[in-house]
Amino acid sequence: MKKIVNLLLVALIVGSVSCSQDDDDNTGGGTPNTPNTPNTPNTPNNPGGGITINSNPVFSGTLDGTSLLYQANAYPMNGGSGNGFTWSFGSSLLDANDVMLASLEIGTLEYPTPMDHELYEEMFDQFLAQGSRPYSDDASQGVNFGIGVNGVEWNTAGNQTGSTFTFDATSVLNAGGEHYVKFKASLNCKVYNGSQVKTLNGVYVNYFKFMY
DSSP, rough: OOOOOOOOOOOOOOOOOOOOTTOOOOOOOOOOOOOOOOOOOOOOTTTTTTTTSSSSSEEEEEEEEEEEEOOTOEEEEEEEEEEEEEEEEEEEEEOOOOOOOEEEEEEEEESSSSSHHHHHHHHHHTOOEEEEBOOTSSSSSEEEEEEEEEEEEEOOOSSSSSSSEEEEEEEEEETTEEEEEEEEEEEEEEETTEEEEEEEEEEEEEEEEOOO
């Protein structure tokens, strides 16, 4: 998984990013805040219960039947990496010690030439529209999802036959001079750590930041 820097607090925007068509491995942050919505209990039979797109950034689900809820003391960050006109985007939750709790990466979006900011925003929004996505080990042709449990990272790089990933809802918003797509995604997949494999399912709410 690519490292995506610039830690952001939920309630404020701490920086801005200069975008350029020839930047390489650019990263950026700045996450708008939305109201919390109440969550019903998260159980193996109800992973992600009560989470909506209006929730603050959160992952709620189960790993081999054990409930996970990453919300309190979790900070969102977002950014991207690109080479010329080809970009992938990331959206993660970290704990207070910068340890990864949940991380989603998606690729690849190719912007046409000549550069057109308005067109690129429209393409970005469409790229992240509601619907299903395939898993991709390096996120070059789909999504790669990672989850951290007690400091151990698991991710979806591996066989995903029968697995699903869906953007259930997305919304476009602008804040602090930046453009975002907020999403609520549901997933049911296998995650790997070396030779170990577990089943992960749940919902994930966060933002992708427009970059080019």
